[in-house]
Amino acid sequence: MALFIGKTDVRQLPSYVAQNYALIEEKITRLIFAPHCVMCNTHTDHSIALCNQCWGKLDFEIPLYLCKQCGFPMNDNDEHADWDSLCLSCLQKPSLLDGTAATLAYDGVSRDLILKFKQNDALYLRKLLTYLLTLAVHRLPEADMIIPVPLHRWRLWGRRYNQSALLAFALAKLLHSDNVQTGILQRIRYTKKQKGNPSQRATNLRNAFAVSAQKKHLLKGKKILLIDDVLTTSATLENCAKTLKKAGADKVYGLTVARVVAPRPIFAR
Numbered sequence: 718m719a720l721f722i723g724k725t726d727v728r729q730l731p732s733y734v735a736q737n738y739a740l741i742e743e744k745i746t747r748l749i750f751a752p753h754c755v756m757c758n759t760h761t762d763h764s765i766a767l768c769n770q771c772w773g774k775l776d777f778e779i780p781l782y783l784c785k786q787c788g789f790p791m792n793d794n795d796e797h798a799d800w801d802s803l804c805l806s807c808l809q810k811p812s813l814l815d816g817t818a819a820t821l822a823y824d825g826v827s828r829d830l831i832l833k834f835k836q837n838d839a840l841y842l843r844k845l846l847t848y849l850l851t852l853a854v855h856r857l858p859e860a861d862m863i864i865p866v867p868l869h870r871w872r873l874w875g876r877r878y879n880q881s882a883l884l885a886f887a888l889a890k891l892l893h894s895d896n897v898q899t900g901i902l903q904r905i906r907y908t909k910k911q912k913g914n915p916s917q918r919a920t921n922l923r924n925a926f927a928v929s930a931q932k933k934h935l936l937k938g939k940k941i942l943l944i945d946d947v948l949t950t951s952a953t954l955e956n957c958a959k960t961l962k963k964a965g966a967d968k969v970y971g972l973t974v975a976r977v978v979a980p981r982p983i984f985a986r
């Protein structure tokens with residue numbers, strides 16, 4: 718299927734632009750309007766577009782000890798919990814992720830920010846959300862390649878940008894990395910918006926991802942950093958990791974701006 722802006726097939730553009738072609742109009746808008754806080758709309762000089770008061774409402778309360786594979790918070794009362802612990806789900810069924818990290822608990826304010834960014838064309842939020850990613854990236858080992866969680870081309874067509882790709886490119890710039898790959902991992906099955914319990918989500922995503930046959934060789938023995946906006950049940954990242962490892966990747970880490978921090982059924986993955 719061809720994707721056109723005017724007479725230009727966006728697939729022929731550099732991947733950064735092709736993944737995020739709504740970015741061009743957003744840049745023009747930002748040139749015209751002065752920065753305002755994205756939450757309360759008061760004027761702010763902060764380039765990350767959140768005033769001090771609203772910044773204070775962000776919930777950084779992710780528990781100290783997280784499962785080293787899936788990042789799920791360990792029970793604070795568990796005397797065995799430490800930096801090297803695995804949660805019960807990962808003990809029962811090892812995760813294909815080699816580590817995950819997130820900056821915020823996914824709640825009121827972070828949820829508003831991420832949904833605005835993802836669904837309402839609020840691309841000016843990418844600076845703030847990328848900054849938030851940098852606060853957690855150091856918790857993961859260094860990777861060779863950054864891959865954003867891909868959108869199916871129908872969804873990309875509707876939304877005009879891949880929010881995870883925007884974050885991946887902006888993060889790479891801050892990390893002085895130029896190895897963001899958007900063509901290797903592809904979403905080949907159009908899935909409905911993720912709903913339901915963890916096992917329904919996992920079933921919904923089965924065989925949803927594939928690796929490009931032409932670019933598969935680039936993954937061999939590589940450490941991959943997957944980028945997404947939010948981790949809900951880790952079903953998306955797990956399925957990406959499974960696909961990448963099957964294609965030869967050595968390690969796969971997941972980095973998200975926020976993650977759901979809530980009890981989940983044991984052994985649910």
Ligand SMILES: [Zn+2]
Pocket residue numbers: 754755756757758759767768769770771772
């Ligand atoms: Zn504000």
Ligand SMILES: [Zn+2]
Pocket residue numbers: 784785786787788789803804805806807808812
């Ligand atoms: Zn775990």
